[in-house]
Every structure is written in C-alpha cells, then in structure tokens.
Amino acid sequence: MNKSEFLTLVDKYLAGQASLDEEQLLLNFFESFQEETEWDARVLGAREELEQKMLNRLTLAIRSRRNPSIGWYKIAAAAAILIFFSAGAYFILHRSAPSNQMATLRPEELTPMNKGVVLTLAGGKKIILNKGHEGTLNTTDGSLAQQSESGLAYYQSKDETEPVVHTLTNNTGSKYALVLADGTAVYLDAVSSITYPVAFNGKERRVSITGQAYFIVKHNGAKPFRVTVKDEVIEDIGTEFNINAYDDEPALKTTLIDGAVNVRHKDRAILLKPGHQTIATANSFEDKPANLEETTAWLQGKQVFDNEPMEVIMNRIARIYDIKVVWIDESARKLRFGGSFNYAKKLSSVLNFYRGTGKVDFIVEGKTVKVMKKKTS
Helix, strand or coil: CCHHHHHHHHHHHHCCCCCHHHHHHHHHHHCCCCCCCCCCHHHHHHHHHHHHHHHHHHHHHHHHHHCCCCCHHHHHHHHHHHHHHCCCHHHCCCCCCCCCHHHHCCHHHCCCCEEEEEEECCCCCEEEECHHHCEEEECCCCCEEEECCCEEEEEECCCCCCCCEEEEEEEECCCEEEECCCCCEEEECCCEEEEEECCCCCCCEEEEEEEEEEEECCCCCCCCEEEEECCEEEEECCCEEEEEECCCCCCEEEEEEECCEEEEECCEEEEECCCEEEEECCCCEEEEECCHHHHHHHHHCEEEEEEEEHHHHHHHHHHHHCCEEEECCHHHHHCEEEEEEECCCCHHHHHHHHHCCCCEEEEEECCEEEEEECCCC
C-alpha cells in the first residue's frame, strides 16, 4: 500500500465507511512508519481514535464473558483477535528481525528484541508462535486454542481430572496476550512467562508466573483463582491486578487496579484496595499507594520512571533491547531520573534522552552498553 492509498483508507475510516479488515490494515500500516515521521493531523487523529476504538472493543469482549448467554468459544476467539488491537498495538507488531541485524544496524540503532513467543507443551515440545500458527492451534495434547499475531486463547480441552500444563514465554520486547480456558485474560511483559493448566477442573484455578504480568480475572467464588510467584500467593476476589516480579527489580510488587486481592507473602497476608500495592523485599512486606500510570505503562508500550535509580532504568532498557550493561562508574547506579520512553524508539533515542540530562553518558559496543557519569569540563 502506497501513501496515496493509505491516505484514501484513512479518509474512508474517518467517514465511518471502513470494514473491520480495513481497520486492521490501517493498524498494520501504522506500525511501518517511525513516530518521528511527519503526518498531517487527520492521520495522527485516526491512529489514536482507532487504537482507542479497538481497546474499547477488547474491553467489551472481556466483560461480556460474564454473560452466560454468550458462548465462550466466540468470546475467546474474539478476545484473542481484539487483543491485537489494544492501545499502543502498533508498538507490538514487530516482525521477525533478520539474523544479521547487528551487521546491518549500528549498535545504537537497535530496536526492541524479538526472539519470539514460545509455547512449551506438557511433554516438553516447544512451539514458536508465529504467523504459521495463526488460526486454530492444535497442541496435540487435547487442547485447542485460537492464535492471532499477538494473542492466544484457549477454548477447548480434554475433560481430565489432571489436565496437562503449558508454559507460555514471551521473548519479545513487547507485551503478549493469553486468554485462559476459564476466560481470564493475561498480558505478559517482555522476558516473562506463565505456567497454567489447559483446563481448570479442580477446586481452584492456580497459575504461576515469572517476570511481569497483568491479569483480568473471570471471578468464580466457588473456584478461587490464585497466582504463585516467588514467596507470594495472590488470590483474586473479582479483580484486575499487575504483578512485577523480575529478579533484577528491587522489590516484588503486586498492584490492584480494580476489585480486591488477598496477597500472602510467607506468613503474612494483606487484603489490597484498588490503587494500592504490596511491596515485598527480603526484610519487609508493605501496603502502599501505587502510581498506576507508572505500573501499567508497559501495557501501552511505554516505560515511565519517577525518580528511579539509574540501575533500575538500565535493567529495564537491557530487558527490552536485549543488551548487556557494564558499569564503568559504580556511583552512576544511584543517579536518579524521571521521564519515559516508548518501545517504538531505537536504543539511541532512549540513551540520548538520559545523555541530555548532563549527568550520565554511554559507550555502546555491539550489544554491550557501558554506563558512566558524564565528565564535566
């Protein structure tokens, strides 16, 4: 599609005449141009409107799971497809990077990593979820799922007392979505995984995660939903919540967006209120008000920092861009910064933002970033 055809399609969308397929085509095309490209106001307005429209459709699809008159097969398939369109979706449609990326890109021109999303079956077989698996995915162990470019939804499993267990691992620099067999939606952040049964036939629904995940749980008082992570168990009481459990983060944080959760850490428990989070370290377990914008920014393809140590910031940059960080000046770890960046940016843009503070500098060698305090003249 050339620029003229694209602009014609934008006008068609703004006139309310575009089909769903044409709307998808528009979102696909938005991903192909850099944010710095100059476009007229109607194009940028169409992008924002379309993303919000698709996010609203996704929310409606998820909420309608609670309507027993709507078949779950249709909702699961719709959710898996609509998740593809959620706000900021053009950040997460990264195509497979060429194997010679480092040979063709200058080091600082690196984009967020894209090593793929891996589904590990009960017998250990691994499936790389790519375009070749779009549509119905038969996992060969009795479960069926609907696969789209950025989401997977389970809708059929064998009726077994002990259902098989799968693990989904997101090895990309952007979010990936999963709809479990009970209708619970899960978003996985970069370098994160979830282990789950393909059916919930017991007295509880239990999953475990690594990294960061956002849950929109389909509540069932007769069958509690529990997430285990490190030394914590989070139990849903009709809820939406975020868990940040990366090993390189200073604390394990569970943040409640809506509803209620009971967070048990070792021998203590806290019943969270919306807008609060538990913060667990080796020596403490606290309930504090949360910065929801910062907590959920990754769902929109952004990182937001509020007076964070440079070490925390660089850990997140390393995770997203798949780089190694070397500290030339140890004292640079404790420098604190605010600000934000989005996943559409190249590594150079992110590093230059912090260079612009006049406090820190970087040397990039291949996929190694050396960090130091900026020399004063």
